[in-house]
Amino acid sequence: MLRLVDxxxxxxxxxxxxxxxxxxxxRVLSERLGCEVHLKLENLQLTGSFKExxxxxxxAQLTSEQRAxxxxxxxxxxxxxxVAFHARRLGIKATxxxxxxxPLVKISATSALGAEVLLHGSNYDEAFGEALRLxxxxxGTFVHGFDDLDIMxxxxxxxxxxxxQAPQLDAVLVPxxxxxxxxxIAVALKERAPHIRVYGVxxxxxxxxVAARAAGAVVEVDSRRTIADGxxxxxxxxxxxxxxxxxxxxxxxxxxxxxxxxxxxxxEREKTLAEGAxxxxxxxxxxxxxxDLAQRHVGxxxxxxxxxxxxxxxxxxxxxxxxxxxxxxxxxxxxxxxALSQLLGIIAHKQANVLEIEHERVxxxxxxxxxxxxxxxxxxxxxxIEELEATLAEAGVVTERADHAPAGASPRRSxxxxxxxxxxx
Numbered sequence: 001m002l003r004l005v006d007x008x009x010x011x012x013x014x015x016x017x018x019x020x021x022x023x024x025x026x027r028v029l030s031e032r033l034g035c036e037v038h039l040k041l042e043n044l045q046l047t048g049s050f051k052e053x054x055x056x057x058x059x060a061q062l063t064s065e066q067r068a069x070x071x072x073x074x075x076x077x078x079x080x081x082x083v084a085f086h087a088r089r090l091g092i093k094a095t096x097x098x099x100x101x102x103p104l105v106k107i108s109a110t111s112a113l114g115a116e117v118l119l120h121g122s123n124y125d126e127a128f129g130e131a132l133r134l135x136x137x138x139x140g141t142f143v144h145g146f147d148d149l150d151i152m153x154x155x156x157x158x159x160x161x162x163x164x165q166a167p168q169l170d171a172v173l174v175p176x177x178x179x180x181x182x183x184x185i186a187v188a189l190k191e192r193a194p195h196i197r198v199y200g201v202x203x204x205x206x207x208x209x210v211a212a213r214a215a216g217a218v219v220e221v222d223s224r225r226t227i228a229d230g231x232x233x234x235x236x237x238x239x240x241x242x243x244x245x246x247x248x249x250x251x252x253x254x255x256x257x258x259x260x261x262x263x264x265x266x267x268e269r270e271k272t273l274a275e276g277a278x279x280x281x282x283x284x285x286x287x288x289x290x291x292d293l294a295q296r297h298v299g300x301x302x303x304x305x306x307x308x309x310x311x312x313x314x315x316x317x318x319x320x321x322x323x324x325x326x327x328x329x330x331x332x333x334x335x336x337x338x339a340l341s342q343l344l345g346i347i348a349h350k351q352a353n354v355l356e357i358e359h360e361r362v363x364x365x366x367x368x369x370x371x372x373x374x375x376x377x378x379x380x381x382x383x384x385i386e387e388l389e390a391t392l393a394e395a396g397v398v399t400e401r402a403d404h405a406p407a408g409a410s411p412r413r414s415x416x417x418x419x420x421x422x423x424x425x
Contacts, residue, residue: 002149002243004191007156007184010057014157017056017086019045021158023165023299028269033285036297038166039270040158043278043305047109049230050155050181050303051075051145052082057154058143059086067092069140074098074131076124076177076230077106078277078304079145084115095138097131099123103229103308123223125234146180147237156184162299163189169196170296175280175303176200176209176251177231179240185301186247200244200251201284203228203259203276208236209244209251217241227315228259230277230304252290254283257322262286264319266302275307276315324382327352328374328402331392335361335371343373346395350388353378374402 022041029037042050059071070093073083080096087094094115098107100122111117120130135142144151158181162169172189174182179200186198202209205226211219220235236244244251262279265286266272274282281300284290307315320326333339340359347354356376366372379385392399 002152002156002183002187002239004187006149006153007160007188010053010150010153011157011160013057013060014053014154017060017089018053018157020161021045021050023162024270025166026270029265029282029285035285035293035295036168037285038162038169038297038299039266039272039282040162040165040299040301041272042158042301042303043272043274047078047081047085047113048304048306049078049082049278050158050301051078052085053157054148054151054154054180054184055079055082055143056086057157058148058150059083059090059092061150062090062092062141066141069138070094071141071143072096072131072135072138073143073145074124074128075110075145076127076232077102077110078230078306079143080110080115080117081106081113081306083143084110084113088114095134095140097127097134099127101229103306103311105308106306109306123234124232125220125223144237146178146183146233147239148180149239152180152184152187152239152243154184155181156188158301159185159188160192163192166297166299168297169193169299171197171199171290171293172299172301173199173201173281173284173290174301175228175231175277176202176236177206177233177277179209179236179244181301181303182248183237183240183243187243190247197249198247199284199290200248201280202251202253203231203280204253204255206232206234207253208234209241210253212236212241213245213251216245226259227256227263227276227311227318228280230275230306231280250290252284252287254280254287254289257318258283258287260315260318261322262319263307263315264323267316272302273305273307274302275304278302278304278307320378324385325379326355327377327379327385329377329389330400330402331373331375332366332370332398333373335369339371340373342395343392343397346391346397347375347377347388350384350391351380352384352388
């Protein structure tokens with residue numbers, strides 16, 4: 001069982017090797033969410049993630065005999081970089097097995113840190129199985145990503161730092177994958193300050209800890225593709241579950257759109273880049289599923305910032321859609337000279353920006369003499385969208401919000417019909 005003394009010892013080992021990450025009070029998020037929000041910025045670690053804490057604590061305790069044959073691990077990306085970074089610092093050879101779909105930025109960064117990178121399997125669990133097979137062949141030390149007491153102790157040092165940086169905290173929200181991060185943090189907080197509530201947040205795509213807590217035992221859940229790839233773990237750790245059942249108050253899930261909104265909010269308002277997994281704790285706060293946090297001091301763990309540049313644009317679009325700042329609108333007007341000009345004039349007058357436009361004269365639901373115009377618009381939010389729709393309806397334009405959205409998001413759908421489609425020439 002993980003003890004507070006283990007976490008305190010890990011803190012001494014990490015001193016000088018891992019930075020004490022900032023814990024910044026966010027005025028903007030506090031005003032928006034109705035509680036005092038403190039962001040623990042683990043995305044600012046040298047490898048861009050909290051994972052190097054556990055890796056450092058584990059590798060620092062290896063004897064020279066254990067270091068000689070090297071270390072091996074499986075990772076979706078961040079644990080790999082933590083192990084590679086500290087293995088190189090300590091002169092240890094590292095081999096890492098990563099899923100085939102791992103973002104390129106994480107693969108490249110791990111290779112650049114001197115580790116041997118092997119790609120195998122469609123998800124973390126398959127990569128983990130391959131890593132165990134290689135460990136049986138090669139020997140050395142296997143460094144588990146989460147279900148290891150030394151790893152959990154290293155991650156738990158975040159909790160000790162929080163108690164010094166924000167001693168007024170009433171609750172802490174932590175992203176959950178395999179459970180190592182929240183286990184360490186929960187032990188540190190509850191043993192030192194048992195009044196602090198600890199909440200885990202998972203993606204609905206892979207709710208492994210929620211399922212395990214409900215079953216009272218580790219279970220394997222189905223996995224769907226998620227922008228929070230760093231916590232896409234289908235089976236939590238046995239030790240992690242035991243600690244979470246004892247120390248964690250609740251674990252909730254959030255959908256992909258809320259995670260994307262959290263990434264966008266951190267980038268736009270806090271000027272900090274978080275990957276999907278790194279923004280999941282904030283998504284939990286945005287979800288409104290924890291109403292007892294009003295007016296409380298809440299710590300939010302921003303656990304990592306290693307996001308693929310090719311994914312950033314899609315995540316931003318998804319976040320904009322979720323916030324009502326992107327809109328795909330299908331407008332039906334009369335196919336007469338000047339009708340399109342009038343439509344675009346109304347949109348310009350309402351200060352919405354046209355990003356894309358498609359013009360269709362033959363299609364489902366169109367009568368002879370009608371034309372459909374599908375627009376991708378940049379707006380200021382849902383109030384602005386409804387104001388625009390009302391103005392178009394007054395001008396005789398039938399509008400309908402499209403079902404599809406950037407990056408597969410699902411916007412709210414509405415339809416306005418004034419009874420007759422018209423457009424003046």
